């Protein structure tokens with residue numbers, strides 16, 4: 001575990017600036033996640049020994065993709081990945097806030113405890129994504145999601161935010177090209193692929209200018225491939 005922390009911190013420092021205060025906050029998050037995980041399944045038990053490299057450094061990459069963004073929404077946060085890590089990295093930034101959207105009550109309880117323990121710039125939205133996006137603040141600049149859904153479904157979920165100008169920052173695995181092809185059946189968008197520094201073959205997809213393909217505005221509900 002010491003080697004994982006050292007390796008994770010080295011990765012983090014290659015991705016972004018990590019102050020001593022940020023490192024302390026991340027240590028508090030890691031301790032809490034380990035304690036809660038012994039009773040509740042918050043991340044895959046087989047990944048807990050690689051918490052810093054597999055989860056923390058991996059999550060930090062999202063914030064590094066859009067370093068100027070202060071208002072984020074993280075959809076399906078689970079144990080706070082990547083949203084709470086982004087919120088820790090932004091903790092000292094005036095006006096920063098990450099909405100952590102998660103419908104599972106047990107995970108929301110963990111997220112509340114982790115926000116309190118770390119002083120992260122986060123608000124816990126314990127509700128369904130579908131409800132959150134229609135009432136979300138108008139100033140959301142970036143929307144993140146990791147391990148939530150294939151890209152076509154993600155675009156459907158995030159569309160109300162993307163349509164108001166938010167930029168999508170989505171962690172994707174080795175199937176990213178296939179997901180892009182499939183998503184482009186129903187959605188027209190521009191994208192950039194940032195290779196992952198933590199997972200060989202994985203990438204972060206940055207999505208901008210998203211519109212439903214067969215009409216220039218709307219929610220894509222007529223497109224069966226969008227899954228709604």
Ligand SMILES: C[S@@+](CC[C@H](N)C(=O)[O-])C[C@H]1O[C@@H](n2cnc3c(N)ncnc32)[C@H](O)[C@@H]1O
Pocket residue numbers: 043075076077078079080081082101102103104107127128129130145146147148
């Ligand atoms: C596979 S987990 C991924 C968690 C985290 N993003 C990660 O990378 O470890 C997906 C999470 O999304 C949440 N979720 C799935 N559908 C949701 C919805 N419609 N509204 C809110 N949360 C949802 C689940 O409860 C779960 O915690």
